Amino acid sequence: MTDHLTLSEFATSESTDSRLGSQPSTNETVTMTADERVATYLIEDQMADLTDAIREAVQNGIDSPGSSRVLVSISPERSLILDDGAGVDLKSTEGRRNLSVLGAGSKQRADDETIGEWGIGKGAIIAKGAVRIWSHDTALCFDYRDRRDSGTWADINGRDGQLVDAEHYLEGMLVEIDHYEDEVPDPDSYRWRRYIRDLRKRFAYVQSRTGVSVVINGESVNQGDPLEAVADSPHPSLTRETEDAILALEYTPHEGLDIYSNGLYVTTKREYGVGGSVVSKGNLTLNFARNDIQSGCDRWQRIDNALEQTRDDLYAEVSDDRLTAESREVMIEAMASESSDEQWAHRKLFQLATESRISLEEIQAAPKIGWVGGAEKGADKLVERGYVVLDTSDSATQRLCDLATDEDTSITVPETFDVGEQAESEGVWTGYHRIEDESQLNADQRRYLRFARVLAKELGIERNVYYSEASADAWTDGRTYIVITDSAVTSRQRAVWMHDLYLVVLHEAAHETSSRDRPSHGHHFESKFRSLVEDPGNRSSFAELVQQIVDEGFESVFDKYEVDLQRSEGVSSGQFR
Structure with missing residues (x-):
């Protein structure tokens, strides 16, 4: 038997x-x-x-x-x-x-x-x-x-x-x-x-x-019917079956799209700007290692066409404010092709300096536009006054900026203006100006400034310390002054903001030339900054100052060091321009 x-x-x-x-x-x-x-x-x-x-x-x-x-x-x-x-x-x-x-x-x-x-x-x-x-x-x-x-x-x-x-x-x-x-x-x-x-x-x-x-190891791996794969997804989803594949898409661009050849996992593709699964009906032509699809695979070409259309239909169900940068870049690339230049022109895909969104139609309707790479003096104020100032720190908006100079794309944008010059002419330039009347600072700002002045004295930094409403964390002329801003502190918790100012003051002290515009952060600067931060004397002085404040309170310490606020008759703002 x-x-x-x-x-x-x-x-x-x-x-x-x-x-x-x-x-x-x-x-x-x-x-x-x-x-x-x-x-x-x-x-x-x-x-x-x-x-x-x-x-x-x-x-x-x-x-x-x-x-x-x-x-x-x-x-x-x-x-x-x-x-x-x-x-x-x-x-x-x-x-x-x-x-x-x-x-x-x-x-x-x-x-x-x-x-x-x-x-x-x-x-x-x-x-x-x-x-x-x-x-x-x-x-x-x-x-x-x-x-x-x-x-x-x-x-x-x-x-x-x-x-x-x-x-x-x-x-x-x-x-x-x-x-x-x-x-x-x-x-x-x-x-x-x-x-x-x-x-x-x-x-x-x-x-x-x-x-x-x-x-x-005793457990079935079967995930059931691919058409049911996204049935319980909390995200927008869409399923479609063609002669070549089952498409089960969900709006999770960060996860990518899993590709299965005849049920066998091959790779995860992120360039489609969606998540979910594609299961082919029959084998795809794979590379030698069987972890990607070979170019020239006819079945995949047909699937790809159906996949792009299904993805577009899914995007139609996603509101503009939910679109991720990955998805917006995919949409911009599609718009850049001759056949799709107006497909999503009405969608708000691009980021303004105020972090709000704007559509290509709105951009193209503007007489001129400006570009900024993140927070820039006056850019947000210009947007509030009706100007189109686009923020290229957003990857999708940067892609539009790249395409705007590409002769092979169908996307066109208006002429550009200089954001700094426009902000200054409009009187909204908040560049390298210190606040002259320091009594106008709010309670937190006054405390930050007075603490920074005491700290500079304790660390032996012979530079005056001022305050500004600019967007940079701080800057210096490299010789006589340091200017700090609200951006210098990351939290209102005392232990956090005091350490923030410790690092910012030492950072500016390490600059031997002006740190406005494009400051040098080369090897020499990095070495000096690191030595200042790690210097035992500096660390000890900072720790003793913090402990003194804990024991005696801010006002007592400020009075002891004789640091007070200046009014408008102080140093002219012109020297900080």
């Missing part, structure tokens, strides 16, 4: 080692065949880690005629892959050739009945450990790196495999990889959890396409 062994029976060394190791050899050597250089590449270089080898074995199990289930067991010692398909007759010439000749096999690229393509996966398998490939009553054994010196593997190495008789009949195929220690992580490494996670994702939709279930 024929015995049909389960995966659990093969998962112990007693069951596999004793049965195979004790059987007489058929005295036939089977060599993994290919050109020497090609064979070395296919075996040693083509795959990144153990998951690639297991993936190949699982794919073979899925492709096996009659297979309905592939069981996988992964542990630090060994990996086992067992399918219930027709198996391979290793006693036949064809059977031995299919498992020993790199590139050989019955799989064809155009064959949508199988998910493998190249017939080279066996090379990845023997690179990761001593291997037994067992089907029916015969096993083929390899020890590519010659790391085993007992049992079946004692007398074999390299690409030469050994056929042995098995005591028990196995209908289907078992692939056992007895791991080489240097090919796998340490037993307690986090990478084992990552391996399981990656393999579960790899075969998530295989059952929906092939009908073959994959079970890894």
Whole structure:
């Protein structure tokens, strides 16, 4: 009577080692065949880690005629892959050739009945450990790196495999990889959890396409019907089925779009500006490592066209204020093409200096526009007065700026004006002017300024300290003064803002020339700034000042150091321009 062994029976060394190791050899050597250089590449270089080898074995199990289930067991010692398909007759010439000749096999690229393509996966398998490939009553054994010196593997190495008789009949195929220690992580490494996670994702939709279930360490990996993948998404979503694929899109651009070839995970693409999954009906033409789609794949070209239209339909359901920078860049690229120049012209995709959004139609309707790279003196005030000042620190707006000078794009924008000059002419320039009447500062600003003046004295910095409403954190002329602003502090919590001012004052003190406009932050500056911050005397002075304030209060300390506020009759603002 024929015995049909389960995966659990093969998962112990007693069951596999004793049965195979004790059987007489058929005295036939089977060599993994290919050109020497090609064979070395296919075996040693083509795959990144153990998951690639297991993936190949699982794919073979899925492709096996009659297979309905592939069981996988992964542990630090060994990996086992067992399918219930027709198996391979290793006693036949064809059977031995299919498992020993790199590139050989019955799989064809155009064959949508199988998910493998190249017939080279066996090379990845023997690179990761001593291997037994067992089907029916015969096993083929390899020890590519010659790391085993007992049992079946004692007398074999390299690409030469050994056929042995098995005591028990196995209908289907078992692939056992007895791991080489240097090919796998340490037993307690986090990478084992990552391996399981990656393999579960790899075969998530295989059952929906092939009908073959994959079970890894006792748990099914099946994610069900791809059309239901985004059914419970809290984000806007859209599903569509074509002759070539199932598209399940959701508005999660940061996650990217998972691409599955006939149910087998291939790659995640982020250039579409959406999340979700695409599962092709039939194989995509993949690259050698099977982690991307080859150019010229006709099926993917048709899917790509449908995908772009579905994405556009999904974008129509997303409000302008929810559009991420990634999505807005995708939309701008589409608008830059001749066929889509007005597709989203009414959508508010571009960021103004006030951080509000504006559409291409509104931009094109302006007589002139300005560009700023983030906060710039007076830019927000100009926007409030009706000017169009675009903020290129926003990546999508920067892309528009790039396209505006590209002769090959269909996007046109008005002429530009100088934001600084316009702000000054409008009287809204808030550039490098200190506040002359310091009594007009609010309570927090007065405290920041007086503390900074005390701090400068304690640190031995012989520069006057002033206050400004500009957007820069601070600046200096490099000799006589330092100007701080509201931006110098990041929190109203006392411990935080005092340390903020400590760093800002030392930063400006490290500048030996003016830090307005484009300050030099080269190696010399960085070295000096670091030495000031790390100087034990400075750190001690700062700590003592803070403790003094804790013990005595701000006003007592300020009075002791005789720091007070200046009124408008002080230094003219003109010297700070």
